Amino acid sequence: MHExxxxxxxxxVGEALSLVVxxxxxxxxxxxxxxxxxxxxxxxxxxxxxxxxxxxxxxLYRSPNLVRAAQIDEVLRMASQLSAVMGEGLDxxxxxxxxxxxxxxxxxxxxxxxxxxxxxxxVGIDKDLNPIDAPxxxxxxxDVLNNGTLRVIRSADDxxxxxxxxxxxxxxxxxxxRGDETLGTLKFYFPTARSINETQLSIAKxxxxxxSTQIAAxxxxxxxxxxxxMELKALQNQINPHFLFNTINTIASFIRTDPAKARExxxxxxxxxxxxxxxxxxxxxxxxEIDQTERYLGFEIARFGxxxxxxxxxxxxxxxxxxxxxxxxxxxxxxxxxxxMPATGTLHICVRAEAEGDALVLSIVDDGVGMSExxxxxxxxxxxxxxxxxxxxxxxDRVQGYYGPESFMAVESEEGKGxxxxxxxxxxxxxxxxxxxxxxxxKAPSALRN
Numbered sequence: 001m002h003e004x005x006x007x008x009x010x011x012x013v014g015e016a017l018s019l020v021v022x023x024x025x026x027x028x029x030x031x032x033x034x035x036x037x038x039x040x041x042x043x044x045x046x047x048x049x050x051x052x053x054x055x056x057x058x059x060l061y062r063s064p065n066l067v068r069a070a071q072i073d074e075v076l077r078m079a080s081q082l083s084a085v086m087g088e089g090l091d092x093x094x095x096x097x098x099x100x101x102x103x104x105x106x107x108x109x110x111x112x113x114x115x116x117x118x119x120x121x122x123v124g125i126d127k128d129l130n131p132i133d134a135p136x137x138x139x140x141x142x143d144v145l146n147n148g149t150l151r152v153i154r155s156a157d158d159x160x161x162x163x164x165x166x167x168x169x170x171x172x173x174x175x176x177x178r179g180d181e182t183l184g185t186l187k188f189y190f191p192t193a194r195s196i197n198e199t200q201l202s203i204a205k206x207x208x209x210x211x212s213t214q215i216a217a218x219x220x221x222x223x224x225x226x227x228x229x230m231e232l233k234a235l236q237n238q239i240n241p242h243f244l245f246n247t248i249n250t251i252a253s254f255i256r257t258d259p260a261k262a263r264e265x266x267x268x269x270x271x272x273x274x275x276x277x278x279x280x281x282x283x284x285x286x287x288x289e290i291d292q293t294e295r296y297l298g299f300e301i302a303r304f305g306x307x308x309x310x311x312x313x314x315x316x317x318x319x320x321x322x323x324x325x326x327x328x329x330x331x332x333x334x335x336x337x338x339x340x341m342p343a344t345g346t347l348h349i350c351v352r353a354e355a356e357g358d359a360l361v362l363s364i365v366d367d368g369v370g371m372s373e374x375x376x377x378x379x380x381x382x383x384x385x386x387x388x389x390x391x392x393x394x395x396x397d398r399v400q401g402y403y404g405p406e407s408f409m410a411v412e413s414e415e416g417k418g419x420x421x422x423x424x425x426x427x428x429x430x431x432x433x434x435x436x437x438x439x440x441x442x443k444a445p446s447a448l449r450n
Contacts, residue, residue: 021053090184090215092132095121098211106203107195108188110168113176113211115184116145124189125167137161141185144173148182150208152201154193170196174208178216186211243299250303265302268295286360287320290351293330297349300337307346309337314352322353322360322429325402328395332364332421340368340419359407360428367418376413399423 090098095113099121103111110124114136122130136142139160144151153159153171161168170190175182186208190196247269254262272295275288290313297311311333333349341347352363371379379392396409407426413419 021049025049025053090120090211092120096123096132099123102186102188102207105207106188107190107200108172109191110189112187112189113184114141114187116182120184140171140173141187144175144185145182148175148177148180150174150205152196154196159189167191169193172196172201172204174204175212176208176215177212183215246303247299250299254302261302265299268298271295272299283323284326285320286315286322286324286353289324289326289329290315293333293351296330296334297337304341308341310346310348312348312350314350316353316355319353319355319360319429324360324362324425324428325398328398328423329362329364331395336364336366336368336419340366340370342369355429356424358427358430360425362423362425364421365418366420370415370417370419371413372415376411380411395423399425403428 090113099111099113100123103123108124110122110126112122112130113120118136119130119132119134121132136145137160140151140153140158151173153173154169156169159168159171168189168191170193172188172190174186174188176184176186186204188200188204190200247265251262251265251269254265272292275292275295294311294313297309301309301311329351333351336347336349348367350363350365352361352365354361354363392409392411399407399409403425404427407428408424410422410424411419412422
């Protein structure tokens with residue numbers, strides 16, 4: 001029996017002990033009555049013990065809600081523990097932690113987790129014979145992987161170890177699933193077939209379902225991150241038809257009035273869309289992101305006039321080559337042109353970069369029309385469906401996807417005075433392109449290592 005006994009089992013042990021004490025003290029009272037000289041002190045003590053033991057037994061036996069509550073509490077605590085362990089998916093490290101957590105909750109002498117080919121973790125007796133990454137050797141496990149059905153095995157021969165395992169003579173093998181797909185197994189090994197009862201079977205089923213649910217939740221999180229990535233691809237490759245139409249019209253108008261300017265704009269236009277497609281690699285130096293932004297503004301300045309839009313950049317030389325995700329700055333500047341330009345006068349836009357410790361802070365500042373607090377809160381709402389809200393949500397999600405939850409986007413605005421959008425990118429000054437790519441891979445975990 002394991003030292004760490006679960007709460008429901010404690011109630012059953014309490015019932016058994018109280019019944020034994022009641023039986024022994026009752027027998028003593030009967031025996032005492034047959035003696036010629038009774039000891040009143042012993043008789044009173046025995047009577048008190050008998051009465052107390054009987055009361056405790058009846059209380060525990062007639063209080064199934066206590067056992068049920070304890071079972072629910074145990075399941076909730078285990079669910080919380082397993083959820084914390086599997087926060088980044090089920091790999092060798094988390095699988096071993098799961099096995100260590102599950103072993104004391106059963107009568108098993110070993111617990112193992114596999115993927116479809118090899119052992120992810122093994123805890124308990126014969127651990128040295130089952131190293132991590134060793135291929136699956138039992139036919140029973142392959143059968144469960146193939147048919148996706150739980151299997152109870154009551155003999156060593158049916159388990160199918162390649163060598164004699166005299167101390168393991170029973171097993172419960174539970175498939176770990178994501179939908180209809182079997183991704184791995186959870187295995188409980190027992191010393192004898194008699195160790196496998198309905199309680200152990202229920203425990204194995206419950207823990208298997210718990211792990212499968214967590215695997216499914218991890219997969220959903222991965223799909224969410226994939227969807228965010230696909231949104232980025234769509235953003236990178238889209239050609240705004242209005243922008244395209246307006247730019248072509250602008251170039252056409254310069255052909256008659258300023259052919260040299262038209263040729264310059266046409267060259268920049270080709271560079272702009274070539275860069276848009278080339279930047280599908282996601283990570284680019286900061287100077288390239290701002291160059292692309294300035295190239296975009298060149299078309300808008302040509303369209304509206306130099307007296308309507310002015311752009312400045314404030315980027316220290318030491319931050320020019322810092323890698324950032326593509327299309328972090330340009331969509332925000334584009335939104336400023338679309339939504340912040342006043343009816344008359346000049347819209348000033350400034351892009352700043354500065355280091356705050358290891359964090360990279362990017363600011364897009366304009367002195368345009370600004371927005372009300374209600375509108376500001378609306379575009380910051382994760383469920384916002386407006387054009388500006390979608391752009392903000394996309395960039396905010398990508399910021400946290402690359403740099404983690406401690407990074408953020410902040411929007412400050414005042415009507416008639418302008419808007420400042422700040423991107424605070426944790427460790428943005430220290431991570432190179434390879435480290436950032438690895439970072440987002442780690443934040444998009446696999447449900448179960450294959």
